[in-house]
């Protein structure tokens with residue numbers, strides 16, 4: 094993808110893969126102006142995936158976007174995307190229990206919201222683990238808004254490469270071999 098990002102509409106519907114400087118690899122989709130989907134390929138909670146997370150999404154100035162949300166786990170996230178420079182800055186604020194029991198969160202969260210809410214009550218919130226990192230964007234795709242094929246299955250080894258190699262989506266940004 095080579096377009097220059099100027100407006101909020103340029104950002105909405107964009108699908109990203111990026112690697113944080115700490116090595117954590119994330120895949121994230123601006124599904125619409127208030128919703129995000131994502132999949133985690135590397136890092137403390139690799140294997141986790143989420144659809145239809147409500148988020149606040151704004152353009153700060155042409156081509157620079159801020160996204161923030163709070164999760165059922167109690168994890169808070171703030172991302173600043175500079176897609177024209179292939180980079181972003183993200184800060185993740187993990188409650189202590191996610192650091193202590195990451196395996197509880199490594200699932201398709203949408204089917205386990207009750208477990209996330211029970212766990213955030215049962216275990217410790219503090220001290221939080223704050224992870225502020227820059228990331229390098231390794232893939233950008235124009236998926237269009239509300240495309241349910243973008244994040245539609247659990248992460249697996251090699252998936253980011255399939256996407257980057259153009260083997261995962263067809264010309265209409267639908268998943269191949271579905």
Ligand SMILES: C=Cc1ccc(O)cc1
Nearest residue numbers: 119121131168170183185
């Ligand atoms: C905890 C979720 C999350 C999703 C995307 C990202 O870049 C950082 C955190």
